[in-house]
Amino acid sequence: MTRSLAPVALFAYARPDHLEQTLTALSAAEGARDTSVWIFSDGPKNAAAEGQVAAVRSILAESRWQQDFAQVTIIASEKNKGLARSIVEGVSRVIDQHGTVIVLEDDLLVAPDFLRFMNSALERHEHTTEVGSVTGYCPIAQPPADYPHDVYAVPRSCSHSWATWRDRWETVDWSGRDAPRLWQDRALRRRFMATGSDKLDRLGRQLAGRIDSWSIMFNLWHVINDRVALYPVRNLVQNIGFDGSGTHTGAHDRMHTALAPSGSALDPALPPEDPRVLASFHKIYSGSLPGQLRRFLRNWRMPASIRSLNIKERHTHGE
Secondary structure (H helix, E strand, O other), X not given: OOOOOOOEEEEEOOOHHHHHHHHHHHHOOOOHHHOEEEEEEOOOOOHHHHHHHHHHHHHHOXXXXXXXXXXXXXXXXXXXXXXXXXXHHHHHHHHHHHOEEEEEEOOEEEOOOHHHHHHHHHHHOOOOOOEEEEOXXXXXXXXXXXXXXXXXXXXXXXXXXXXXXXXXXXXXXXOOOOOOHHHHOHHHHHHHHOOOOHHHHHHHHHHOOOOOOHHHHHHHHHHHOOOEEEEEOOOOEEEOOOOOOOOOOOOOOOOOOOOOOXXXXXXXXXXXXXXXXXXXXXXXXXXXXXXXXXXXXXXXOOXXXXXXXXXXXXXXXXX
């Protein structure tokens, strides 16, 4: 790598124990002392959350973090913005200044070579138009037999750590104006669903105003613009939020999340898409048969107004 390391934007809410673990793991990663960290601390939703948010900010005030990273900038919100609004605004703020950003949330533990991989991929694909984002997470426990590459190219972005560039981020349409194309273009809809039957259901609920998700809109942007996300073949990110503590995750959520043993540096060269990889993603993210059936019924009952081109512009404020 020849350029300066990308900054990390870390989003925290009301989980002080998780946050401390996240910062500790990040500080132990190769390149941490040369990495600037922006920490966005959201305000409490209600009186019950005030103590936990105060505990989070007490941890952030500790001087050790200033010693572990090149620079630490803390942005504390008095009011609660919600995760999506925090992420869209925070990422935009960091990327406007630096041109790139690596994004983490307060329940992610990174491997020692996480920053090395993410920065290598960001530098390698700065001008690769096919690549929309990069993640350090890998949901597949083992690569397919004889898979020769160090990364997967997948038309599905990831929220369990990710990174992107300013020229990609600034073109994301958060209103969903292009979403009806999925119901009009069967091939485009198959492409969108190739990595999980959950996506169309989540998008429909977002457009109907039943959820507020930044991540499904970023997913949509990847597919509409024919971009892929790069995933490493070995997992560099462990999610410790599947313990019921998170706002958008619960103890019932189960994903492959064990950190892989450290190995040689991963080559982020763009590979061709592998149907076996897409099939594995589809199986993992589609979930159980009862869940698939419920989503199918919701999709079938989708109001015509959502499938049409007459969708009013919406702004994201939640997930």
